Amino acid sequence: MTIVSFLDYASVLVFAITGALVASRAQLDLVGFAFIASLTALGGGTIRDLLLDRNPIFWIANPTYLGVAAAASLVIFFTAHLFESRMRALIWLDSFALAVAVAAGVGVAISLEQSTTIVILMGMITGCMGGLMRDVVVGDVPVVLKQGELYVTAAFAGAATATVAKVYGLETPLALLACAAATWILRAGSLAFGWNLPVYRSTPPKS
Amino acid sequence: MTIVSFLDYASVLVFAITGALVASRAQLDLVGFAFIASLTALGGGTIRDLLLDRNPIFWIANPTYLGVAAAASLVIFFTAHLFESRMRALIWLDSFALAVAVAAGVGVAISLEQSTTIVILMGMITGCMGGLMRDVVVGDVPVVLKQGELYVTAAFAGAATATVAKVYGLETPLALLACAAATWILRAGSLAFGWNLPVYRSTPPKS
Amino acid sequence: MTIVSFLDYASVLVFAITGALVASRAQLDLVGFAFIASLTALGGGTIRDLLLDRNPIFWIANPTYLGVAAAASLVIFFTAHLFESRMRALIWLDSFALAVAVAAGVGVAISLEQSTTIVILMGMITGCMGGLMRDVVVGDVPVVLKQGELYVTAAFAGAATATVAKVYGLETPLALLACAAATWILRAGSLAFGWNLPVYRSTPPKS
Numbered sequence: 001m002t003i004v005s006f007l008d009y010a011s012v013l014v015f016a017i018t019g020a021l022v023a024s025r026a027q028l029d030l031v032g033f034a035f036i037a038s039l040t041a042l043g044g045g046t047i048r049d050l051l052l053d054r055n056p057i058f059w060i061a062n063p064t065y066l067g068v069a070a071a072a073s074l075v076i077f078f079t080a081h082l083f084e085s086r087m088r089a090l091i092w093l094d095s096f097a098l099a100v101a102v103a104a105g106v107g108v109a110i111s112l113e114q115s116t117t118i119v120i121l122m123g124m125i126t127g128c129m130g131g132l133m134r135d136v137v138v139g140d141v142p143v144v145l146k147q148g149e150l151y152v153t154a155a156f157a158g159a160a161t162a163t164v165a166k167v168y169g170l171e172t173p174l175a176l177l178a179c180a181a182a183t184w185i186l187r188a189g190s191l192a193f194g195w196n197l198p199v200y201r202s203t204p205p206k207s
Numbered sequence: 208m209t210i211v212s213f214l215d216y217a218s219v220l221v222f223a224i225t226g227a228l229v230a231s232r233a234q235l236d237l238v239g240f241a242f243i244a245s246l247t248a249l250g251g252g253t254i255r256d257l258l259l260d261r262n263p264i265f266w267i268a269n270p271t272y273l274g275v276a277a278a279a280s281l282v283i284f285f286t287a288h289l290f291e292s293r294m295r296a297l298i299w300l301d302s303f304a305l306a307v308a309v310a311a312g313v314g315v316a317i318s319l320e321q322s323t324t325i326v327i328l329m330g331m332i333t334g335c336m337g338g339l340m341r342d343v344v345v346g347d348v349p350v351v352l353k354q355g356e357l358y359v360t361a362a363f364a365g366a367a368t369a370t371v372a373k374v375y376g377l378e379t380p381l382a383l384l385a386c387a388a389a390t391w392i393l394r395a396g397s398l399a400f401g402w403n404l405p406v407y408r409s410t411p412p413k414s
Numbered sequence: 415m416t417i418v419s420f421l422d423y424a425s426v427l428v429f430a431i432t433g434a435l436v437a438s439r440a441q442l443d444l445v446g447f448a449f450i451a452s453l454t455a456l457g458g459g460t461i462r463d464l465l466l467d468r469n470p471i472f473w474i475a476n477p478t479y480l481g482v483a484a485a486a487s488l489v490i491f492f493t494a495h496l497f498e499s500r501m502r503a504l505i506w507l508d509s510f511a512l513a514v515a516v517a518a519g520v521g522v523a524i525s526l527e528q529s530t531t532i533v534i535l536m537g538m539i540t541g542c543m544g545g546l547m548r549d550v551v552v553g554d555v556p557v558v559l560k561q562g563e564l565y566v567t568a569a570f571a572g573a574a575t576a577t578v579a580k581v582y583g584l585e586t587p588l589a590l591l592a593c594a595a596a597t598w599i600l601r602a603g604s605l606a607f608g609w610n611l612p613v614y615r616s617t618p619p620k621s
Contacts, residue, residue, distance in 0.1 A: 026352050029404035031360040035331075035351065046258070051460070053469045055260045063324040081409040117477040124449075132551065137339065137349060142551060144449065145440055153445040197443035202495040233559055236611035238567040242538075242558065253465070262467045270531040288616040344546065344556060 003173040004107035007180070008045065008058065009068060011101035014093050015130050016041035016069040020076035021083070021090045022138055033073040036134060041069045043130035048105050048122050052112055094131060094143065095191060099184035102127035102155045103176040106162045110172055116163045123159030123179065128152055148199055150190035158183025210380040211314035214387070215252065215265065216275060218308035221300050222337050223248035223276040227283035228290075228297045229345055240280040243341060248276045250337035255312050255329050259319055301338060301350065302398060306391035309334035309362045310383040313369045317379055323370045330366030330386065335359055355406055357397035365390025417587040418521035421594070422459065422472065423482060425515035428507050429544050430455035430483040434490035435497070435504045436552055447487040450548060455483045457544035462519050462536050466526055508545060508557065509605060513598035516541035516569045517590040520576045524586055530577045537573030537593065542566055562613055564604035572597025 001009075019040030023033040042059050049057045059065040083089040105126025109119040128144055128151070135142040144151050162179035170178070189195040208216075226247030230240040249266050256264045266272040290296040312333025316326040335351050335358070342349040351358050369386035377385070396402040415423075433454030437447040456473050463471045473479040497503045519540025523533040542558050542565070549556040558565050576593035584592070603609040 024407045024409065027354045027406045027408060028352065029355075029357075029360055029406045031363050031404070032351070033407070035335075035359045050257060050464060051471055051474065057258055060258065060321075060325055063322060066324060066328070077407055080407060114474075115477060117480060118474055121480070128449075136343060136550060138352065139348065141553065145442065145446070145552065147441045148443075150443075152449045153443055156445050197445070199441045199443045200438045200447070200491055200494060201441060202438065231614045231616065234561045234613045234615060235559065236562075236564075236567055236613045238570050238611070239558070240614070242542075242566045257464060264465055267465065267528075267532055270529060273531060273535070284614055287614060343550060345559065346555065 003176055004104060004111065007100045007104035007107060007176060009065070011045075011097050011104050011126075012041040012065050012068050013072055014097035015044075015101065016072035017076055018090050018094045018097060018131070019069075019134050020073045021080060021086050021093070022134055022140075023073070024076065024080035024086060026138060030073065030077050033077050034070050036137070037073040037076075038066065038069045039137065040130045040134040041065075041072075043133045044101055044126040044128065045104065045108075045130070047129045048108060048126045051125070052109070052114070052122065054108070054112070091143075091191065092188075095184060095187040098127045098131070098151070098155060098187055099158065099180040101130065102158045102183045103162070103180040106159050106179050107172065107176050110162075110166070110175075119163055120156065120159040123162070124152060124155045127155040127158075127183070148194075148196045150186050150196055153197055154183050154186035154190065157186055210383055211311060211318065214307045214311035214314060214383060216272070218252075218304050218311050218333075219248040219272050219275050220279055221304035222251075222308065223279035224283055225297050225301045225304060225338070226276075226341050227280045228287060228293050228300070229341055229347075230280070231283065231287035231293060233345060237280065237284050240284050241277050243344070244280040244283075245273065245276045246344065247337045247341040248272075248279075250340045251308055251333040251335065252311065252315075252337070254336045255315060255333045258332070259316070259321070259329065261315070261319070298350075298398065299395075302391060302394040305334045305338070305358070305362060305394055306365065306387040308337065309365045309390045310369070310387040313366050313386050314379065314383050317369075317373070317382075326370055327363065327366040330369070331359060331362045334362040334365075334390070355401075355403045357393050357403055360404055361390050361393035361397065364393055417590055418518060418525065421514045421518035421521060421590060423479070425459075425511050425518050425540075426455040426479050426482050427486055428511035429458075429515065430486035431490055432504050432508045432511060432545070433483075433548050434487045435494060435500050435507070436548055436554075437487070438490065438494040438500060440552055444487065444491050447491050448484050450552070451487040451490075452480065452483045453551065454544045454548040455479075455486075457547045458515055458540040458542065459518065459522075459544075461543045462522060462540045465539070466523070466528070466536065468522070468526070505557075505605060506602075509598060509601040512541045512545070512565070512569060512601055513572065513594040515544065516572045516597045517576070517594040520573050520593050521586065521590050524576075524580070524589075533577055534570065534573040537576070538566065538569045541569040541572075541597070562608075562610045564600050564610055567611055568597050568600035568604065571600055 019037035109122035165175035226244035316329035372382035433451035523536035579589035
């Protein structure tokens with residue numbers, strides 16, 4: 001198994017769990033769990049593959065990804081009540097999924113020899129779009145819009161870390177690990193310690 | 208006309224009517240009716256075609272589909288007030304559209320010789336995604352998330368029925384009819400008699 | 415620079431500003447500004463390119479578009495407070511972006527020798543989808559659904575103007591200018607003078 005497919009599997013697994021936790025809050029049945037879990041887990045990578053004209057899409061080429069999402073749904077359907085706080089679990093699991101998905105997106109774009117700009121963007125898209133679709137479909141405020149938290153910014157910094165690491169001669173697997181680590185540390189620091197960037201603030205608009 | 212294109216036309220027609228009914232609730236003009244109707248009617252099949260790299264997309268290959276959606280919009284623009292309950296009409300029409308769209312998606316995937324897993328998924332995607340986009344765009348709770356109703360589950364069961372029927376040697380047209388019938392019966396039974404699968408229930412989360 | 419790429423740049427620039435203004439209302443950080451700005455600015459053209467199987471996508475072929483969106487985000491991050499009314503600025507800027515984006519979409523479809531129906535639709539999709547995604551992601555009522563305003567209708571009329579102009583022998587650049595002008599005049603007339611088409615009205619539904 002290559003490092004990219006390991007990252008892909010890991011992000012599918014963890015994002016699927018977050019999707020299933022959202023489905024548990026909406027009190028869906030088992031197929032509903034699998035639907036939201038798959039949308040979350042496969043959404044970002046699917047958009048990446050469509051944009052890069054990667055054919056076939058990764059989960060059509062290898063339906064094992066679907067099995068992973070379905071298995072995660074099944075387990076969460078019967079165990080979601082064990083989480084002391086599902087919302088807290090969701091947010092922290094989402095941070096891990098974000099980190100590995102950004103790295104997976106970066107890895108795919110590097111393997112397709114895309115430019116640095118596109119590599120960084122594909123990391124951000126792979127990391128952020130699945131969770132964004134999950135939140136939009138269930139009507140939550142998208143996690144990418146949470147004020148004063150690093151999310152898209154963490155994805156951007158992580159993806160940029162990978163490209164800098166490549167410039168300094170790191171092998172791709174190490175660059176991807178650095179990418180996942182940087183993304184997660186920034187996201188986790190934002191959740192745990194309130195790390196953030198200055199946000200736009202203004203006096204209230206006049207109309 | 209093949210069975211698959213018949214199913215495609217039927218699902219486009221009926222989904223377009225549901226989209227136009229939603230547009231009537233939002234009090235749009237005629238072009239707005241056609242826009243929401245087309246998004247609903249063509250959305251699921253478009254995502255299917257993009258994912259399967261089917262080129263050109265079905266309604267670019269054959270713009271008659273657009274004419275069907277536009278004609279449905281025109282008729283509903285002038286007749287929506289005749290429905291005694293537009294919401295009730297919408298839900299029941301949506302059940303027919305779901306059933307034929309699932310069968311159409313399954314039919315396309317079978318014709319492209321996809322694996323069983325992908326055939327089932329393409330049925331679900333073709334059936335569910337148009338209505339999902341309709342509901343998300345207008346800000347309704349997506350019908351796929353209605354608690355205690357069979358919707359995605361009906362699509363899954365219908366698509367699975369088609370693949371089982373194929374294994375037992377049924378011709379594709381009959382398998383697709385079985386698919387549409389199974390999907391509709393489950394969805395209609397859910398609406399009329401409250402059929403459902405056990406949903407996730409828990410004590411309220413602690414935070 | 416061709417007329418189509420000029421229109422593409424202009425629509426990316428102005429839509430990016432609208433996205434950044436929306437990001438300022440959500441009080442995001444600079445990367446959040448760039449994210450929403452890019453989604454808005456590149457979303458419609460991306461869907462157009464995916465549907466037409468244009469490969470690579472315009473902003474992958476030419477990442478300058480991303481630079482334009484990022485630069486617009488940076489400027490708006492520091493200047494949004496200067497707008498007397500950000501909401502008013504947003505709506506009027508959106509009208510310019512709509513007009514040039516419709517023309518850009520029409521231009522691309524003409525250059526790919528699509529049929530008249532598809533040319534018109536690609537204009538509408540390029541013009542409307544970026545703003546639609548912006549509004550759905552941030553939870554606003556999509557501008558395409560504003561009751562009694564010309565929006566999708568303006569896009570449709572503008573795109574139709576271009577195809578009629580072509581039939582009467584106008585060169586493509588002039589036809590595209592006519593398209594942008596017609597779209598903008600209708601949208602601006604709707605905003606300034608309340609121009610609209612009859613909307614669907616009914617007695618309240620019985621249930």
